[in-house]
Amino acid sequence: MTGHSRRAFMHAAATCSLLALTLSGTAALADDHTVKIGYAIAKTGPNATGAGITTLPNYQLWVSKVNEAGGLAMPDGSKRMIEVVEYDDRSSNEDLVRAIERLATQDNVDIILPPWGTGANLAIAPLMDRFGYPQLAVTAVTDKAPEFAARWKRSFWMLGGGHDYAVGLADALTAARDAGTINGKIAMVSVADGFGIDLVNGARPAFADAGFEVVYDKSYPLGTSDFAAILNEAKDSGADSFVAFSYPPGSFGMTKTAQSISYNPKVFYIGVGGAFPIYAKIADGKQQGVMSIGGVNAESEAIQTYFQDHIDSAGAPPDSWASAITFASLQMLEQAVERVGLDHEQLAAELSTGTFDTIIGEVKLEDNQLRDLWWVGQWQDGAFKGVNPADKAGASSPIIPKPEW
Amino acid sequence: MIALGVALVGLVALAALPFYLSDYGLGLMIGMAGYVTLASAWALFSGQTRYISLATVAFYGVGAYTIAVLNETMAYPAALACAGLIGAGLALLVGLSTLRLSGIYFVIFTFGLAELVRQVITWFEVNVTGTLGRYIFLDITAREIYWQLLALGAFTIALTAWIMRRRLGLALRVIGDDETVAAHSGIDLARTKLTAFVLSATIITLAGAISSPRWTYVEPLIVFNPNVSFLTVIMALLGGANRLWGPLFGAVPLFLLFEWLSVQFPDTYPVILGLLFIGVVFLLPDGILGGLARLTGRNGKAAR
Structure with a gap:
């Protein structure tokens, strides 16, 4: 080995020992107050x-x-x-x-x-x-x-978990279908990423168990910004309910696209981002009736x-x-x-x-989990309110069909 | 021989460190051992040939993902071996098809590779297995991870030292200096580059595989974090990518600096990272070791 790299190594050894000293000497003293x-x-x-x-x-x-x-x-x-x-x-x-x-x-x-x-x-x-x-x-x-x-x-x-939200949504839609407000068909899209996949995997069996027919089921890659094709196909699918398990960019993009192509399904459900305060601005103030994950008891x-x-x-x-x-x-x-x-x-x-x-x-908590949650929420009169579980205290009744954009 | 002895004593000292360090100290050492390994492995190919590769995280992520997929079905050493084989296979495939590219085309390709691998895995998971996140429940302690990374890092540096003394090392350096000259002097360009690329990529894959049990949960977005590629390059360049100990000298101070920055300036870290990148390229084109050699009046090339 050359003289140079020998010196280099001495440097390395010195650095390491110095580091070890610093590390062992700095245990913080907790302040009692x-x-x-x-x-x-x-x-x-x-x-x-x-x-x-x-x-x-x-x-x-x-x-x-x-x-x-x-x-x-x-x-x-x-x-x-x-x-x-x-x-x-x-x-x-x-x-x-x-x-x-x-x-x-x-x-x-x-x-x-x-x-x-x-x-x-x-x-x-x-x-x-x-x-x-x-x-x-x-x-x-x-x-x-x-x-x-x-x-x-x-x-x-x-x-x-994703399953809970999917079942909650199926539950809310079942009530509307049984009341004759919507038909039994669902158009469903999902983002090809952790959350979208979890939800769609929960939703497929949940919708099937509830007797819904998923007539359109498409996943799109994370980062997609043009939703015109997807929404046009969903529009032509004959489904009254549009369900998107999306991330904020997708949720926002689909909202804008649906408005521009006048896609007015009776149920318009989007994923993460739907409950963000900024959503009202994204929807240009026409967020009334849009459904998404979560919700609060606005009263x-x-x-x-x-x-x-x-x-x-x-x-x-x-x-x-x-x-x-x-x-x-x-x-x-x-x-x-x-x-x-x-x-x-x-x-x-x-x-x-x-x-x-x-x-x-x-x-x-039940078994260290919070189970008393809002699974589905909906924009009503400027607030994002919890609508499902329908029997949870403070639940609002869903507005279906959603008013046109 | 003296240098070898000192290196071995240093290695033993480093291996004994976990017995004296707190968990956080050990965490720091794991981070440093990981980045020294990555930077050294990166330099094994890129430092010599001057093919700047941004594909580090592609292999690193593949290693982590392999463990995530296999940790429930096979023993850890077997999964590790599989990760190494998969990394080597992928590197062979990629190398064969792309090492004809050079300069900026190679850089862009390697950057795209990480994204490509991430998207392919995502596509596969979404459409074939129907899950995305995977869990790694392995009973591997932080110490064991540290020792494995330390061994891999030491192996990488030893391998680099060995290669630099062989024909392969000489050939790589000639390619780095002038590829046309290299071709004319009878160097088999493709084979030389491919050998170094596969070695480097396999080590990087193993580093990802070894580190993964620390995260418990992996998904493509988590393991294919492009910052890993950038940090590796800047660390190797800072130390001096074409020198044996260069990557180590870049990785250790930068790692500690970033750790310090994340505490002191949590909001401005990316800005500082960018400035550092520019600074290193402009002010220290030969790295710290090259700069030191110049300062002390030594001929940088002779000291390689």
């Missing part, structure tokens, strides 16, 4: 949009509300201010996993809040379990939630206050699907801490068995 709450979330990269709409504003709103009220209440009646440790996971699971390790073992935070997205929540679940932190996974839609809750005892799954005073607080804090209203649930999960955490303190084992047990008073009403 504050509660350290940490999270790693996508602030840059493809997941940043979703995280920035649904998750981050709620974390910020909650922390500022708690701190304004003097801090997080402890079982002994004292209050401790929240100190936030925040990292960017750059939408990369490798970075995310490392950030969680950092929060747990370097920063020694008291509580870790979950990241945004199904993949991200699954990526950290084994680590959260190993470090013993409770994980309130809100923005994770997975049919395997029961399995995961059993595998990782301190994980909580709060947004249902509830707690929800109305929450919407106003969110506008004051983030400058925009929250989305009407996972935002309120995210905030409710933080309220659960707050109340659980007040009852049992910060011990992870007791905290997890309390979250699992306790009953909590939140903006989405009284919450009690």
Whole structure:
């Protein structure tokens, strides 16, 4: 080996030993007076949009509300201010996993809040379990939630699975068909990506069981921007119901296309993005009757206050699907801490068995999952209201047929 | 021989590190070992031949996906072997069809390759298997992942050192300097390039396969993250892509820098990444090691 590379290697060795020293010497000392709450979330990269709409504003709103009220209440009646440790996971699971390790073992935070997205929540679940932190996974839609809750005892799954949403939709459509409002045919499109596939796989059997005939069933690649062909074929299919399991760009694009080709099915259902506050603008104010995933009980005073607080804090209203649930999960955490303190084992047990008073009403988890959710919502008079399950408290009755654009 | 001894002692020291580090420290070491491996493997082909490849994540993702598909049906070592074979096969296929391209055409092709592989897997999953996300439930600890990556990284550097002393290394360097001259001096261009490309791609595939158990859940959008390709290139270039230890010298400081940036400036990271890219290309065209060699008055070429 030449002299040069020998020196190079000495440099390498020196760097490594230096690094090892730095790493072992910086274990943070926890401050007894504050509660350290940490999270790693996508602030840059493809997941940043979703995280920035649904998750981050709620974390910020909650922390500022708690701190304004003097801090997080402890079982002994004292209050401790929240100190936030925040990292960017750059939408990369490798970075995310490392950030969680950092929060747990370097920063020694008291509580870790979950990241945004199904993949991200699954990526950290084994680590959260190993470090013993409770994980309130809100923005994770997975049919395997029961399995995961059993595998990782301190994980909580709060947004249902694709199957639930599909069955809810089939249920809502069945009611309309039995009432003679719509025919038994459905035109269905789905985005060829995780969420679209989960939903369409749930929807095919659900529609078949409900006696519907899916006359048009097409999947389109992620990133598609021209929906004219798809919508024209759906229009010609003879189906009264149009169902799209789409992501926001697709949901928005199809809405605009349907308006421009005057496609007026009696049911117009779109996927993610339909419950976003911006949807009203996308639909040019003609969102009345559009159905989508999620919903809120718009009559509830707690929800109305929450919407106003969110506008004051983030400058925009929250989305009407996972935002309120995210905030409710933080309220659960707050109340659980007040009852049992910060011990992870007791905290997890309390979250699992306790009953909590939140903006989405009284919450009690079943097998570590939130099952009392809105599966289908609809834009009615400027708000995105929950319509299915029809027997859930605060359910609005669906407007079918949807008024023309 | 002394250098070899020092390298071995260093390797043993690195292998013993997990016993002294916190989980986060170990996470950092995994990240560094991963990127040193990727950058070194990338440089094994691209650094020598100067064919800039942006296909790193195509192979990396294929490795991760192979484990995700096979982890429930076969033992981990067998799945790892399959990943390596699939990576080599894919590289052979891609290499045979594209190594005739050069310059910017090659760069664009390799960039497109990652997207192509992602779309093909997506199409297959949607239309044939009907699922997209896959789960990896393997009982592999972070330490074991670290050791595997460390071994793979050490192997990559050793392989590069060995190749650089062989005819193959010389041939690769001649190709990098001037392909026409190389052809005229009787070098079998296709075979030489293909050999290095397949070796490099196989290592990258294995790196993806080894890292994947850390993510638990994979889907194409997660594993084919183009940032991996960009980071690999910039790390190798920063250190000096045509030098044995160059990629390591690029990967370690950049990795630590990014880690620090994600804490200090979480919102501006992509901007800084872009500026760094430009800075490295303009200010350090030969990499840190090349720059150092120039500063100390040594002839950069002789020290290769």
